Structure formats: C-alpha cells, structure tokens
Amino acid sequence: MLKLFTFAPGFGEISASPFSVKAICLLEMSGQAYTLNQKGDPRKAPKKKLPVLEHDGKIISDSDDIRDYLEMQFNVDFDAGLNAEQRAVSRSIIRMAEEHIYFAIVSTRWQRDENWAIIREEFFGMIPRLVRKFVTNKIRKGAVTMVYGQGMGRHSEAEQAARVSKDLAAIAALLADKPFLFGDKPTAADASVVAILNNITCFPRPTLLNEAVQKLPTLVAYAERGKQVMYPK
Ligand SMILES: N[C@@H](CCC(=O)N[C@@H](CS)C(=O)NCC(=O)O)C(=O)O
The missing domain is CATH 1.20.1050.10 (Glutathione S-transferase Yfyf (Class Pi); Chain A, domain 2)
Structure with missing residues (x-):
C-alpha cells in the first residue's frame, strides 16, 4: 500500500506546503490507492523534508522522486500525450x-x-x-x-x-x-x-x-x- 506523508492542512488548503499539495495531486492523478498521513514530521524524514512516500518498505523522499517512482512502478506517464x-x-x-x-x-x-x-x-x-x-x-x-x-x-x-x-x-x-x-x-x-x-x-x-x-x-x-x-x- 502507498502511504504519503505530508504537512497538515492549513489556511483552508489541503496542505500549507506546496510540495505536499503537489505530491497529493500526483498520487490522485496516478489512479493508485493510497493513504494520506498529514502528521508527517520532517525531522524523521531521510532528507528532513516532506513529502515522503512509503511503499513496500521503501521510503521515497522528494516530490520529484515520488513522481519518478510512481511513473516507473505503476507505468504511469503524467505527461502522456505531450511531445x-x-x-x-x-x-x-x-x-x-x-x-x-x-x-x-x-x-x-x-x-x-x-x-x-x-x-x-x-x-x-x-x-x-x-x-x-x-x-x-x-x-x-x-x-x-x-x-x-x-x-x-x-x-x-x-x-x-x-x-x-x-x-x-x-x-x-x-x-x-x-x-x-x-x-x-x-x-x-x-x-x-x-x-x-x-x-x-x-x-x-x-x-x-x-x-x-x-x-x-x-x-x-x-x-x-x-x-x-x-x-x-
Ligand atoms: N525538493 C523537495 C522540496 C520539499 C520541501 O521543501 N518541503 C518543505 C515544505 S514545502 C519542508 O519539508 N520543509 C521543512 C524544512 O525545511 O525543515 C520536494 O520536491 O519534495
């Protein structure tokens, strides 16, 4: 199961962290089932930043790497149709x-x-x-x-x-x-x-x-x- 750790919602936004929002959108667009944990603590993250994705015992840090991981693992192309x-x-x-x-x-x-x-x-x-x-x-x-x-x-x-x-x-x-x-x-x-x-x-x-x-x-x-x-x- 995919588990996404992000910063909490804030100011009426789904997360007050742009990179957390981006990762949530990518997970949504990937069509994969995932759980969202918004109590993420950057101090516990490998690169001391959020978001972080957990999958099958692997930890993927950085929204860019999360994108790459989703594309490779699930054969997703977020830019499908683009030349x-x-x-x-x-x-x-x-x-x-x-x-x-x-x-x-x-x-x-x-x-x-x-x-x-x-x-x-x-x-x-x-x-x-x-x-x-x-x-x-x-x-x-x-x-x-x-x-x-x-x-x-x-x-x-x-x-x-x-x-x-x-x-x-x-x-x-x-x-x-x-x-x-x-x-x-x-x-x-x-x-x-x-x-x-x-x-x-x-x-x-x-x-x-x-x-x-x-x-x-x-x-x-x-x-x-x-x-x-x-x-x-
Ligand atoms: N390049 C990273 C940037 C992530 C990032 O800067 N996250 C910020 C929140 S938006 C963070 O975790 N800040 C905590 C800190 O710097 O201590 C990504 O794409 O995920």
Missing part, C-alpha cells in the same frame, strides 16, 4: 515554480514579521504557549537563513513580487485559454503550479505575491479548476 518540446517546457515551468516562486512564498511567510505571527499560530498553535516562542523562533531562523542563502530573501517584498509577476505572466501565456497548461487534462506541471498558486492565494493576510496572482484572473480560475480536478474528492 518532446512540450515535455521540455513542462520541466522548465516546474523548475520555475518550485525553485523560484516557492522561495518567494517562504520569504513572505517566514521572513516578514507581520506574516510570521500568522504562520506561528497556524503551524505551531499546538505547541504549549510557554515554550512556543522559543521553539518556533529557532525554526524560523532556519527558514530565514535558508531563503537568504538561496537568494530570494535578499530582495524586498516588492522586488520579489515584481520577479514572480514575470513568472506568472509566462504561466498565463502558456495557459492561454486552455483548461490546463497543455490542454484539457492536467499533467505534471499543473500539479506543481496549481499547488504553488493555491499556497499563495490561501494566505489570510494581503501580500504582494497574492496581489500579483489576483491581477491575472485566468490564473485564479485555473488554480481553482486545478483544485476541483486534482485534489482528493
């Missing part, structure tokens, strides 16, 4: 969403004081109040150091939004008037992009990132469509 050029575009879009836009989400959530207060309550509300500040400040420091090291955290919120806006415009141009990025059916790139978009728009406080998404109504509609089609029913 070589479309597959190349798909890979680039996935990388843009996951290795660029994602870090603007991390910075928005963890670096900005006004947003961090909301994250602390949503993610760590279960930690006793007496020690919550101490424990969570350490976790926050790790996230801020990571996003500063990656580079996104060195830009102001406005600079980040301006950069991400160009990515969003590229995604909207690729989408055009299609239901999904490459046609009528979602493919692997939709799982990544929809997860990222919905994790931007679910945040309960106005952010420049969310504003950038809202400026593109076709993307807002697409993210909602993705939720209807790819999320568990």
Whole structure:
C-alpha cells in the first residue's frame, strides 16, 4: 500500500506546503490507492523534508522522486500525450515554480514579521504557549537563513513580487485559454503550479505575491479548476 506523508492542512488548503499539495495531486492523478498521513514530521524524514512516500518498505523522499517512482512502478506517464518540446517546457515551468516562486512564498511567510505571527499560530498553535516562542523562533531562523542563502530573501517584498509577476505572466501565456497548461487534462506541471498558486492565494493576510496572482484572473480560475480536478474528492 502507498502511504504519503505530508504537512497538515492549513489556511483552508489541503496542505500549507506546496510540495505536499503537489505530491497529493500526483498520487490522485496516478489512479493508485493510497493513504494520506498529514502528521508527517520532517525531522524523521531521510532528507528532513516532506513529502515522503512509503511503499513496500521503501521510503521515497522528494516530490520529484515520488513522481519518478510512481511513473516507473505503476507505468504511469503524467505527461502522456505531450511531445518532446512540450515535455521540455513542462520541466522548465516546474523548475520555475518550485525553485523560484516557492522561495518567494517562504520569504513572505517566514521572513516578514507581520506574516510570521500568522504562520506561528497556524503551524505551531499546538505547541504549549510557554515554550512556543522559543521553539518556533529557532525554526524560523532556519527558514530565514535558508531563503537568504538561496537568494530570494535578499530582495524586498516588492522586488520579489515584481520577479514572480514575470513568472506568472509566462504561466498565463502558456495557459492561454486552455483548461490546463497543455490542454484539457492536467499533467505534471499543473500539479506543481496549481499547488504553488493555491499556497499563495490561501494566505489570510494581503501580500504582494497574492496581489500579483489576483491581477491575472485566468490564473485564479485555473488554480481553482486545478483544485476541483486534482485534489482528493
Ligand atoms: N525538493 C523537495 C522540496 C520539499 C520541501 O521543501 N518541503 C518543505 C515544505 S514545502 C519542508 O519539508 N520543509 C521543512 C524544512 O525545511 O525543515 C520536494 O520536491 O519534495
């Protein structure tokens, strides 16, 4: 049996972690039966990150490896029907969403004081109040150091939004008037992009990132469509 470990739901999203949402969508799209454990603990994961998939005693870390595993093990092709050029575009879009836009989400959530207060309550509300500040400040420091090291955290919120806006415009141009990025059916790139978009728009406080998404109504509609089609029913 396939067992997927992810971060918990948050802000009305199936998971407050884009990579967890992506993996859930891939499992759904694979058509395989699986169980979802949303109490995953990254400290116990081999690469100290979630999502993680367990199958037949094997542990598969990283949503990319989960995709590869599902494709190999169950003879699934998430990009069925795509030609070589479309597959190349798909890979680039996935990388843009996951290795660029994602870090603007991390910075928005963890670096900005006004947003961090909301994250602390949503993610760590279960930690006793007496020690919550101490424990969570350490976790926050790790996230801020990571996003500063990656580079996104060195830009102001406005600079980040301006950069991400160009990515969003590229995604909207690729989408055009299609239901999904490459046609009528979602493919692997939709799982990544929809997860990222919905994790931007679910945040309960106005952010420049969310504003950038809202400026593109076709993307807002697409993210909602993705939720209807790819999320568990
Ligand atoms: N490349 C990984 C990235 C996974 C990732 O960054 N997960 C984040 C949550 S969205 C995480 O586990 N963070 C915990 C930490 O860094 O301590 C994948 O595709 O699965």
